[in-house]
Amino acid sequence: MQIAFLLTGLAALGSVAVYAQTDVAANLLGAFTGTSTIDVNGITQSPSNAAGGLLEVRHIVKPWFGYEGTYSFNRANQDFSSSTYAVCGVCSAGTTWTPVSADAHQVTGDWVASMKIGNLRPFALAGGGFLFVVPTSGQVTRTTLITGCGGGNPGCVVGTTTTSTTTTTSTTKPVFVYGAGVDWGLLPHLGLRLQYRGNLYKAPDLVTGFTSTNALTHTAEPMIGIYLRL
DSSP: OHHHHHHHHHHHHHHHHHHOEEEEEEEEEEEEEOOEEETTTTEEEEEOOEEEEEEEEEEEOSSSEEEEEEEEEEEOOEEEEEEEOOOTTTOOEEEEEEEEOEEEEEEEEEEEEEOOBTTEEEEEEEEEEEEEEEESSSEEEEEEEEEEEOSSOSSEEEEEEEEEEEEBOOEEEEEEEEEEEEEEEEETTEEEEEEEEEEEEEOOOOBSSSOOOOOEEEEEEEEEEEEEEO
């Protein structure tokens, strides 16, 4: 009886070993983030689209289940702006904007579900981690365009432009990640990885002159890479 249990256990371990596999991958990505606006303070936060890269270490434990750790980097420039509106003869109007150059570093841990079909392995993933957004300069310039009402002109006319400086700060945001893709095996241990990842997080707060919109922000990341199966 003990021998039977031992043989059963060895067979189970053998089956896991057959399916278990580890790979490393390097990917090129495009980061596309939507504009977030908060009406209460009149603030608009406009991230720029950028290219970047993502590194993965993935381990498939069973034929359909595994996990991975990732690190990604991309530029994350932000443009903060706000506007006030004039009522002629009562007040002036101004539009202030502050461009901030920044880098984004993201670290996540994800669950991976996959299935091997010939040379293809479609997969889906979900997980979470942290997004670190770091301005590349400690100070940035705020530019304000002030308009006013002309004496006989009922409409507003362009007035003056002023500039000032404001400090920047790094921020860390929790991020939820989801995605799907496919591995295409070209050689026994080498192949292409095509995937899409979506990232959900709160908009980063980078300058003291403007508060963050604190809006839920989505970054879409289509990517292509090469994986090496160890």
